[in-house]
Structure formats: C-alpha cells, structure tokens
Amino acid sequence: MADALETNERRLRRLRQMQKTGSITNACEALDGIWKAGKQPGSMVLRSTLLRADGERSRLTKLVLSRGIALRFYLLAAFEAQCRLDTGDPWQNVLPLKGSGSWSALVAIDGGYDTASGTYDTALDNMPPELRSSARVEELWRKRKLEALRLQQVKGALRTLEELGQEDALVTMPRGARGQRLYENFSLMEESGRGDKQTPDFYTVPALHWAAHKTITLPKDFFLKGWIQVLNPSEVATWLILRMMSQWAPKKHHTSGVFLTTRPRMQLFGLRDEAWEDGCQRLLEFGLIRHAEPPETEDAAEGADSDPVMRALFSQPTRVRQRYEPHFWQMTDGGLAQDAAQKFDRELTLRQQALDTAAMKRAQQDPGRPAGGRPADE
Numbered sequence: 434m435a436d437a438l439e440t441n442e443r444r445l446r447r448l449r450q451m452q453k454t455g456s457i458t459n460a461c462e463a464l465d466g467i468w469k470a471g472k473q474p475g476s477m478v479l480r481s482t483l484l485r486a487d488g489e490r491s492r493l494t495k496l497v498l499s500r501g502i503a504l505r506f507y508l509l510a511a512f513e514a515q516c517r518l519d520t521g522d523p524w525q526n527v528l529p530l531k532g533s534g535s536w537s538a539l540v541a542i543d544g545g546y547d548t549a550s551g552t553y554d555t556a557l558d559n560m561p562p563e564l565r566s567s568a569r570v571e572e573l574w575r576k577r578k579l580e581a582l583r584l585q586q587v588k589g590a591l592r593t594l595e596e597l598g599q600e601d602a603l604v605t606m607p608r609g610a611r612g613q614r615l616y617e618n619f620s621l622m623e624e625s626g627r628g629d630k631q632t633p634d635f636y637t638v639p640a641l642h643w644a645a646h647k648t649i650t651l652p653k654d655f656f657l658k659g660w661i662q663v664l665n666p667s668e669v670a671t672w673l674i675l676r677m678m679s680q681w682a683p684k685k686h687h688t689s690g691v692f693l694t695t696r697p698r699m700q701l702f703g704l705r706d707e708a709w710e711d712g713c714q715r716l717l718e719f720g721l722i723r724h725a726e727p728p729e730t731e732d733a734a735e736g737a738d739s740d741p742v743m744r745a746l747f748s749q750p751t752r753v754r755q756r757y758e759p760h761f762w763q764m765t766d767g768g769l770a771q772d773a774a775q776k777f778d779r780e781l782t783l784r785q786q787a788l789d790t791a792a793m794k795r796a797q798q799d800p801g802r803p804a805g806g807r808p809a810d811e
Contacts, residue, residue, distance in 0.1 A: 671712030690725025690761030
C-alpha cells in the first residue's frame with residue numbers, strides 16, 4: 434500500500450507540474466499542428482510485430498522496462514510519419530531535435546524535481562538575487578531548463594531504441610569522427626526492428642492488413658488528446674495488446690470481450706502479471722476499457738483453425754486448470770475523446786483520497802504503524 438501511495442502521489446505531482454508549465458498542452462498543440470498540416474489520418478497504422486515476442490522478451494516489453502520515453506517517442510515518430518507520408522513511402526527525418534517544431538516539442542515532461550527540497554528547478558536558487566528577482570528572467574530560465582530536459586529525454590529515447598539489439602534496434606544513428614552519436618541524423622526502423630540483413634529495414638508507412646493480422650490501428654485522439662503523454666509505458670503496452678486482440682477478433686470483442694491469461698501473454702508478448710493487471714486497472718479507471726460479461730459457453734476463436742497464435746489467445750480457458758477466472762475486456766474508444774490531463778487529474782485525485790483513507794484506517798487499527806508504512810519500532 435505504501436508503494437501505491439508513493440506511486441500515485443508521484444504521478445499526481447508530475448501531472449500537476451506539467452499542467453502548471455503547459456507542457457501537455459504545448460505538446461498536444463504541436464502534434465495537432467502536424468496533423469492539420471498533413472494528411473489528417475483518422476487513425477495510425479501500427480505493425481503488430483512491435484508487440485509480438487521473439488525469444489525471451491519482445492521489443493515492446495524491453496521498452497516497458499526501460500526508463501524514459503522510448504516507447505512514446507517511437508509511436509510519436511510513426512504518427513508524424515503517417516501525417517506526412519503516403520502508404521509505402523520511406524521515412525526521412527525532417528524535424529530538428531530541439532526548438533520550435535522539433536521532436537522535443539512533441540514531448541511533455543514535468544522537469545527536474547529535487548526530492549530533498551520537494552521542489553522543481555532548484556538550480557534557480559543558485560542565480561544571483563538581482564536576476565532571480567526578475568519574474569521575466571525566472572520564466573525564461575525555467576522554460577530554457579525544461580527545453581534542455583526535453584532534449585535530454587529525446588536523446589535518451591534514441592539511445593534506448595538503438596540499444597535494443599543488433600536486429601531489434603528501432604532506430605540507428607551514424608557516428609561522428611570521434612565515434613559520437615549524430616542524434617540529428619537518426620533513422621527510424623520498422624516495428625520488427627533493424628533486421629539481420631546488411632541493409633536495415635528502414636521505416637515505411639504500413640498498409641492496413643485486417644485479414645492477415647499484421648497491423649492494428651490507433652485513433653488519432655490517442656495522440657491529439659494527450660493520452661500518449663500521460664500513460665506510463667506499461668499502460669501503453671497493455672492498451673496496445675488489448676487493442677490488437679479486439680481488432681484481431683472483433684466479433685468476440687463485441688459480444689463477450691477479450692481476455693488474456695498468463696501463459697499466452699508471457700509467450701506471445703512477454704508482459705508480466707503485475708504490469709498487465711495494474712495496466713488494466715488504470716485503463717479501466719481512465720475510461721479506456723470496460724469490463725465485459727464472459728460468455729456462458731465456449732465459442733470458437735475467429736481464425737483459430739488457421740492461426741495458432743489466434744487459437745492460443747482466444748480459446749476459452751479451461752476452468753479446471755485455471756486458478757482464477759480472467760477478466761474479459763472491451764475497448765472504449767469514446768474515452769479517448771476526453772482531455773487526458775483533466776481525466777488523469779480527476780482519477781488520480783480520487784485514488785489518492787481512497788489510498789489515504791485506507792492508510793488512516795490501518796493506522797487507527799494499529800497505532801504503532803505509521804500511515805502507509807510499517808510499525809514504527811520495526
């Protein structure tokens with residue numbers, strides 16, 4: 434419970450800071466400008482190879498476990514490409530890393546937080562008093578520092594995407610004369626990674642393949658309403674997997690919902706129980722999925738006869754062998770139309786109140802135990 438309290442407090446604090454600085458609003462406006470100036474796609478097409486596990490761990494779960502914004506950045510890059518290019522067109526970078534109209538401008542972050550003082554941008558305290566007293570100077574300082582931190586995050590994302598492995602790398606970067614990465618000249622790879630051939634699998638805009646289960650679609654509101662900025666990587670991963678399942682088996686999704694038990698989830702996606710279960714719970718609270726009624730009788734999975742992956746995913750679990758009944762889920766894309774920051778603020782605040790109340794009740798039952806923690810004499 435203490436971890437839940439701390440995690441929720443941290444998320445709420447970071448969200449409030451991003452709202453205060455306009456970080457989410459600015460990033461959404463930048464993305465909206467790209468969308469309006471381009472082809473204005475109603476949804477983005479994503480190759481499902483990003484989600485599928487190859488060996489012990491999928492590219493998706495490697496990105497979930499990594500710190501930073503790597504998964505977010507890759508999806509943003511694919512969105513930018515599909516606003517600008519036609520199906521089959523190869524990707525070439527047209528944006529700078531920093532400044533107006535840059536990759537950094539597409540990313541919302543909260544900035545530097547000092548745990549000891551419990552404040553942001555403590556470096557401002559080291560400025561001379563005559564400069565610190567100027568509100569304009571203070572505003573410019575904070576803005577410049579936030580821009581520098583966004584650039585750091587973008588470079589960190591590019592390093593993570595390149596370091597996924599020789600064949601799994603989702604970006605490549607040339608090196609300078611001294612071996613340093615030339616970040617500005619990065620190349621985007623397809624969702625399956627760089628590949629094992631001498632010529633990398635450079636990103637091209639995918640065509641929609643419904644029947645072959647090769648692609649899924651992500652509504653534009655996922656990007657334009659700020660969801661990509663506020664969901665954490667495990668929540669994004671959970672949402673992507675549920676979305677893939679709902680589109681691969683639309684009839685089952687519509688009538689009874691889709692489910693995913695531990696073994697096929699680990700084998701096909703590499704996503705562990707804790708990340709999945711917590712991701713589903715948060716997505717439920719945020720209004721992006723809902724509980725569905727499980728079927729009374731087992732239905733044949735759509736396409737299961739011809740696709741072993743479909744059979745593994747959608748065959749009804751055997752009740753005797755299952756320790757618990759899995760939840761059945763349905764996507765609620767209407768929830769994406771909400772302002773993500775406002776929805777997050779409301780739900781995180783409600784959750785914080787519930788966690789605080791639970792901690793106070795435990796403290797009253799055990800006076801030696803601090804709220805949310807272990808007994809004081811431990």
